[in-house]
Amino acid sequence: HRDSPIPAMGFRAGYGFQWIETKNFNVFSSIEGTFDFFPSNCYGSFGLTLELFNIFKLMGGLIYGNNGIGNISEGLSVYTLGASLCYTFGEIPIEIFYSYNPAVFKSIPEDSHFIGFEIGFGSLDRKGPEIKLEIEGLVSNTIYVSPNYDGSQDLLDIGLNIKDENSIVDWKLFILNEKREIVRSFYGEEERDVAFDFNVLWKKLWIKNEVVPVPERIYWDGTSDRGEHLPDGVYYLFAEATDELNNRGVSTTNKIILDTTPPSGSLSLFNNIISPNGDGRNDSIIISQNLSGGDLWKGEIRDSEGSKIKEWIWNNDPPMNLEWDGRDENKRIVQEGTYNYIVYGTDMAGNKLLLTIPDIYLSLKQYSVFISIDKKYFSPAFESLKIKTFFMETNGLKEWILTIKDANGIKVKEIKDKIIPSYLYWDGTDLRNKRVGDGNYKINLSATYQNGETSFSRGVDVIVDSTPPVLRFSSSPEIFSPDGDGENEELLINFSTVDLSGIRRWKIEIMDPDNKPFKVFEGKGEPSKNIRWNGRSDNGELVESAQDYRVVIFAEDKAGNKIEKEVGKIKVDVLVEKMERGLRIRINNIEFEFGKATLMQKKKLILDRVVEILQKYNRYRVEIQGHTDNIGSEQKNKELSIARARTVYDYLVAHGINRNRLSLNGFGYKYPIADNSTEEGRRKNRRVEFILQKD
Incomplete structure (x- = not known):
C-alpha cells in the first residue's frame, strides 16, 4: 500500500478445521484474526483450502477490517485467491505460495500480489501413539x-x-x-x-x-x-x-x-472317630483326597463353633492322603467334641470349590457324647432342624437331655428320654410350643449313666432365620443408550442383599416389552457388586428404542427363605444405530389410534426426543419409513403406513425440523423384522424407522 512504506509488522492467531480427508484430496478451512503495528490495522479473514496429492493447494477467502479495508455498504468486497506448491526435503517441509488480492482501501480499488515461502523446522512426527x-x-x-x-x-x-x-x-x-x-x-x-x-x-x-x-x-x-x-x-x-x-x-x-469352571475334587473318610490317647487305637484318622492339580488348595480342621484348629496349604500338588492326629497348630491335643474337615480350592481365575467331611468325633474318655447338625441355618417356616447324636458308651445309660438356649443363655427348649435316638428334630418352637424368633441359638447334649457318670457334649451353634432377604437394587445411567456413540453405553447394576444367614443364590431378570425374559444374570453366594450390561439379550438381540424393560429380582438365603419382586424399569433411549449406508432410528412404540394415523398423546415425548437427535445430526437427510404388521390387506396396510409416516413428518416439521431434510415412505408389511404369526412379532413389525444419510 502506498501509505505503508514498510512491510506490516504484527501478529495473527486463528483456528483451522479439516472437513474432508482422503489419500489424495483434502479440504481445510480457517478463521484468523490479524493485528499489525506498522501501520495499525486490525482485520479478520476466513479461508478455504483444497489440497491435491499433498503437493498442490488452491486457496480462497474473505477479509474485512478497519482503516477502510472492505466496504460495509457494498458487503465484503475484499477477497483473496491463491495457490501453493508443497514439498518435503528429508523431514523439512517447504511451501511456496502466491496470492492475488483485489482489495479496496478507503474506497479506492488497489490490487495486491503476494509471493512468499514457508519453511518448517523441527522433526516430522512419524511415531505412532x-x-x-x-x-x-x-x-x-x-x-x-x-x-x-x-x-x-x-x-x-x-x-x-x-x-x-x-x-x-x-x-x-x-x-x-x-x-x-x-x-x-x-x-x-x-x-x-x-x-x-x-x-x-x-x-x-x-x-x-x-x-x-x-x-x-x-x-x-x-x-x-x-x-x-x-x-x-x-x-x-x-x-x-x-x-x-x-x-x-x-x-x-x-x-x-x-475360565468359569471351578476346581474338582472329592473327599472320603473310613472311620470318623479319633481317640488320641496313645493306646494305639484310633489315635489318628486318614482322609483320602482326590483333588485337581494346578490349583491352590487349603485344608482346615474346624470345631463345632467354626473356630480353626489346624491348617494345611498346598499350591499345586495336594496329597492323596492326609493324616490328622487330633492336635492343633501348637501340637496340643484338642478338646473333646465334634470337628469338621473343610477343603477350599481356588484356581487362577478365582473359581472356587468347597468340600467338607462333617462329624469327626474326638473322644478322650469312655463316656463321651457328641451332637452335630445338618445345617448351620434353618427356617422353621417350612422345615425342622435335623440333629445327629453319638454316644461313645451306650451301656448303663440312665437318661439323656438335649437343651437349646438363646443368645442370652435362656433355655427355650428341652428334650429328654432314655432311648438312644439316631436323630432328633427341632421344629423351631419353644417350651410353650410357640415359634422362636430369628437369632443365634446353642444346642447341648448331656448323658447320665447308672454309675453316676455324666457327660456333656460341646455346644453347637445354629441360626434361626425365618425372614426373607432384604433386596436393594439400583442402576445407572437413568436413560440407557447402547447404540455405539460412546454415551451411556453400559448399564451399571448395583444389587445388594441384607440377610441373617447369607445368600445361597440370586437372579436378576430383565423383561422385554412382551414380558418375557430378555437378559438374565444369576449366581451363587452374595451378588457381584459390579454387574455391567451392554444392552444385548442372552441371544445377542439389542434392546428396542424408547422402551421400558421391567426388572425382577430374586434371592434365596441359606435358610431357604425366598423372595421375588419387581424393582423398577430400565428406560432405553432412542437409539441411533450405524449402518453401511448411514444411520437408523427404529422405534416400535410410536402408537397410533387403532387403524388410523392419529398419534397417541402419551407417545409424543418419544418424538420430542427424536427431534433432539435430528437437530444434533443436522447435516443428514432423513427418510421416515412407516411399517405395519400383516393384519388386513396389502393395499390398506400400504396406505396406513404412508399416512402414519406423514403424521410423524408433520410432527417433526411443527417442532423445528427443516422440511427440506425430510422425506417419507410407507411399505406396509413388505419388510417385517419379526414373525407376523405371533403377537410379539406383529408388535415389533408395527414400527417407524428414520434412515439418516449425509448430504
Missing part, C-alpha cells in the same frame, strides 16, 4: 477372568492409556479367540457428523489430544459383540490407535484365559 494396557493381575502378559457373577474376577478391568504428541483421531481395542477372529471390539473415532457447537469448539482450543475421547477404563464381561457368553478358552487382547498425522500405534498383545 504409545499405547499401554494397564490390567491388574497381569502376569507374563497373561490374565485370568471368570465372568460367572460370583464376585471374584467377574470382569476384566482394562486401563487404556494412550499418549501422543498429536491428537488421537481413532482408537480400537480388540479381543480375539484362538482362531484370531475378533469376538469383541471397543472403539472410538473422530465424529464430524454432528452439528457445529461453539461450546465444543471453545473446549477444543484448550484441551490437548482430545479429538477422540479415550476412556480411562474398559470393562469386559466375557461376552461377544452380540452379547453372547463366550466359551471357556484362550483369548487375546490388544489395542491400536491413530493420530492426526495417520501414525498408527499398537499395544502389546496379552493372553486372556477365560
